[in-house]
Amino acid sequence: MSLFNVFNISGSAMSAQAQRLNTVASNLANADSATSANGTPYKAKQVVFSATPTGSPDASGVKVLKVIEDNSPAKVVYDPKxxxxxxxxxxxxxxxxxxxxxxxxxxxxxxxxxxxxxxxxAKTMLLKTLTIGQQ
Structure with missing residues (x-):
């Protein structure tokens, strides 16, 4: 595997984790809201990851396959007011x-x-590789 593939693999994983963080932030922001934009209670969302080829036959990256709604039951709270x-x-x-x-x-x-x-x-290793020929 080429050292340059590390950038593709890590970059795809960082992108997927960033979307996961955004989904978590959305879930936390709506944890106490009784309704969503469509008038029904908000449903938690989860990110589904998938392996994706990076151009090298022996390496795979990560991509977000889809964002799904959690089908667990909603919480029912007694609050007559x-x-x-x-x-x-x-x-x-x-x-x-x-x-x-x-x-x-x-x-x-x-x-x-x-x-x-x-x-x-990986960047440090590439930079050190470039300095080998300078001595």
């Missing part, structure tokens, strides 16, 4: 688990950071 409460006083809230989203955020940011470090290491 809420304007969206039903006749029994219950409000349907988003199915966002804040703890899981925080774990996803930490995992995605660490994966992003690891790919940045990988690219920096």
């Amino acid at each position: 809420h304007p969206l409460a039903n006749d029994k006083g219950y409000v349907t809230m988003p199915n966002v688990n804040v703890t899981e989203e925080m774990v996803n955020m930490i995992s995605a940011s660490r994966a992003y950071q690891n790919n940045v470090e990988t690219m920096n290491a």
